[in-house]
């Protein structure tokens with residue numbers, strides 16, 4: 722289909738207040754929501770604040786909520802909306818607004834800094850690290866994460882519960898812990914930390930995080946659930962429990 726005029730409602734404001742503003746803006750064939758936001762910036766709202774970089778779904782910058790759904794604007798094609806449908810673009814709800822569509826996502830970087838770092842076992846005598854491909858495949862899925870924070874934005878544990886942020890790291894960092902836990906070279910046991918410092922127990926497996934991931938990572942099934950199982954194994958395995966008792970005396 723060719724060009725047409727779309728109705729866009731875009732949230733404008735800052736930390737203190739804001740409102741949805743309505744625009745009529747031309748759309749060309751093949752465009753995505755980010756193209757239209759850029760056109761608004763170029764023609765009608767020169768000071769509209771929006772974060773973006775690659776326009777190819779790889780940098781994870783242009784996260785926003787489109788008609789209430791957490792989305793990358795560059796991967797949201799305009800032909801998924803009817804021509805007469807109003808497209809509403811609002812900032813990520815889980816993070817404080819700085820201005821317009823730009824939010825303060827520093828919560829995520831604070832959580833990232835708390836994850837105990839990758840710690841490999843010593844190298845083999847010939848100086849190499851050896852891993853079996855089969856052991857690499859599982860954590861490799863989580864390396865696809867582009868840190869767009871859409872999973873963090875959508876998770877109900879923190880979405881409307883600012884008070885949970887201190888105790889819960891969010892799905893992105895639960896899969897980071899799972900990734901390190903599955904890593905064939907890593908020697909640090911992060912299972913107690915997962916439960917106590919990163920709030921693994923807050924996750925009740927609603928899987929909303931997996932649904933919004935632009936990389937198609939199965940956060941819940943392949944990361945969070947296996948990590949929960951490993952934490953439980955450790956706590957209820959009588960031999961492990963006895964071992965920890967004996968060592969303590």
Ligand code: F3S
Nearest residue numbers: 876924926927928930
């Ligand atoms: Fe949240 Fe994902 Fe668990 S959305 S509750 S971390 S399954």
